[in-house]
Amino acid sequence: MSRLLQLGAEMVRDEDVLLGYQADRLTERRPLVIGDRARLRSWTVIYEGSRIGDDFATGHGVVLREENEIGDRVEIWSHSVIDYGCRIGSDVLIHTGVYVSQFSVLEDGVFLAPGVALANDKHPIDKSNLKGPVIRRGARVGMNSTVLPGVEIGADAQVGAGSVVTRDVPAGALAYGAPARVTA
Amino acid sequence: MSRLLQLGAEMVRDEDVLLGYQADRLTERRPLVIGDRARLRSWTVIYEGSRIGDDFATGHGVVLREENEIGDRVEIWSHSVIDYGCRIGSDVLIHTGVYVSQFSVLEDGVFLAPGVALANDKHPIDKSNLKGPVIRRGARVGMNSTVLPGVEIGADAQVGAGSVVTRDVPAGALAYGAPARVTA
Amino acid sequence: MSRLLQLGAEMVRDEDVLLGYQADRLTERRPLVIGDRARLRSWTVIYEGSRIGDDFATGHGVVLREENEIGDRVEIWSHSVIDYGCRIGSDVLIHTGVYVSQFSVLEDGVFLAPGVALANDKHPIDKSNLKGPVIRRGARVGMNSTVLPGVEIGADAQVGAGSVVTRDVPAGALAYGAPARVTA
Numbered sequence: 001m002s003r004l005l006q007l008g009a010e011m012v013r014d015e016d017v018l019l020g021y022q023a024d025r026l027t028e029r030r031p032l033v034i035g036d037r038a039r040l041r042s043w044t045v046i047y048e049g050s051r052i053g054d055d056f057a058t059g060h061g062v063v064l065r066e067e068n069e070i071g072d073r074v075e076i077w078s079h080s081v082i083d084y085g086c087r088i089g090s091d092v093l094i095h096t097g098v099y100v101s102q103f104s105v106l107e108d109g110v111f112l113a114p115g116v117a118l119a120n121d122k123h124p125i126d127k128s129n130l131k132g133p134v135i136r137r138g139a140r141v142g143m144n145s146t147v148l149p150g151v152e153i154g155a156d157a158q159v160g161a162g163s164v165v166t167r168d169v170p171a172g173a174l175a176y177g178a179p180a181r182v183t184a
Numbered sequence: 185m186s187r188l189l190q191l192g193a194e195m196v197r198d199e200d201v202l203l204g205y206q207a208d209r210l211t212e213r214r215p216l217v218i219g220d221r222a223r224l225r226s227w228t229v230i231y232e233g234s235r236i237g238d239d240f241a242t243g244h245g246v247v248l249r250e251e252n253e254i255g256d257r258v259e260i261w262s263h264s265v266i267d268y269g270c271r272i273g274s275d276v277l278i279h280t281g282v283y284v285s286q287f288s289v290l291e292d293g294v295f296l297a298p299g300v301a302l303a304n305d306k307h308p309i310d311k312s313n314l315k316g317p318v319i320r321r322g323a324r325v326g327m328n329s330t331v332l333p334g335v336e337i338g339a340d341a342q343v344g345a346g347s348v349v350t351r352d353v354p355a356g357a358l359a360y361g362a363p364a365r366v367t368a
Numbered sequence: 369m370s371r372l373l374q375l376g377a378e379m380v381r382d383e384d385v386l387l388g389y390q391a392d393r394l395t396e397r398r399p400l401v402i403g404d405r406a407r408l409r410s411w412t413v414i415y416e417g418s419r420i421g422d423d424f425a426t427g428h429g430v431v432l433r434e435e436n437e438i439g440d441r442v443e444i445w446s447h448s449v450i451d452y453g454c455r456i457g458s459d460v461l462i463h464t465g466v467y468v469s470q471f472s473v474l475e476d477g478v479f480l481a482p483g484v485a486l487a488n489d490k491h492p493i494d495k496s497n498l499k500g501p502v503i504r505r506g507a508r509v510g511m512n513s514t515v516l517p518g519v520e521i522g523a524d525a526q527v528g529a530g531s532v533v534t535r536d537v538p539a540g541a542l543a544y545g546a547p548a549r550v551t552a
Contacts, residue, residue: 346532
């Protein structure tokens, strides 16, 4: 095995999966590390320079960029895109067609529903000032919701479907709407 | 032809199409049945155990999960994902980047615009209580709209773009907004 | 090189890229023209009959339909779909999972954030009356926003995340909400 590709035991990988894809923004090549029992489905691409735990699974057409730190038992479903430099805990489920921007933080047990988008740039495209949302442990974000840059969603909070989250949501709260307001 | 893959006449299929993809949640293999004149474009995957009528067409990167019942002249366009256990009638058009959740019902002539997401789970992730929306015949759902679990959209109703549909919409009505309200 | 595929110098192209894909709605084959230094990533398909400038780049899973006119230094990122007949200027960035409908106009320097959808059909599906939005030079549209048919977004205007743009936005304005209202 090349030092640039450090793959665990018992990987099951469809034919059309790209691993260690070169990131143009990095000036030198960096290793991709994936733990045991990964299940990677067709048309998934994982860039170089990420470190991923055990029991990782992807749907079809997943794009995982470089320099991500990912825990154990994480699933990323079809057509979701994880941009670079994120920290993702364990037992996280990123459903279908989600976009996670650069430098987002998803703690353990987070759930992102289909179509969720996390933003990191108040004044696109200003790459000097990117700040992704922080989604605390156990928080759940509903379908097609949008979370603005730097917003923090507290532990076990829940965001209703179709919301636009412009301010922090306290731990345990339920918030929804555009802009999202706390209701419980 | 294998009993597990029962394909009709005159199929036109790009090279990178996967048919009869194994569904991990099924304990035994089930046949995939597709009618005549299917047109399947690149990077489409169709899981095992669905039954699809004639003149079926997909765009690029379509994911169609297992145990779906689909009528004739149905089109599913690029990057749309249909989860398992749905019932879809005839003459249905599912446009680009749509997500249809498990156990959704789409009757004849339904149109789902780009970015529509249908939900089935009020308290994700509770798989014991999934209930998809029911979209009655001829109803049309506008771009980037979200339809909540168990909601029924009546026959020939129309939902405006960017709506969040939290309650039933009567037959023939026009509804829009977040939450969507009936206006005509 | 075939007359139907006119590719510039120094193209870098992943293996699974389809160029000059046949458009069923055209009655005769038309050339695809791409300028110099294109960078095309895996699972991108570019249909026949478009004319694209220099320094064009795509992410993974991009679908670019036929009869588009595209300037120089345009980037289209992963899973975005550009429908047919659009006019796109130079220095345009179309981010992840965007849908651009038929006959849209994007002038120079436009930015579309992840999940943006541009509509062209007030009464889907009426193909006799398609009219895409016009996004003037330097305008920026935020994440998961929806822009309705025929709407014009003025030069250097900015649309906030999660908006539904139902009316024209003046040049230089900031608009957001559903429906989007001008606030500055």
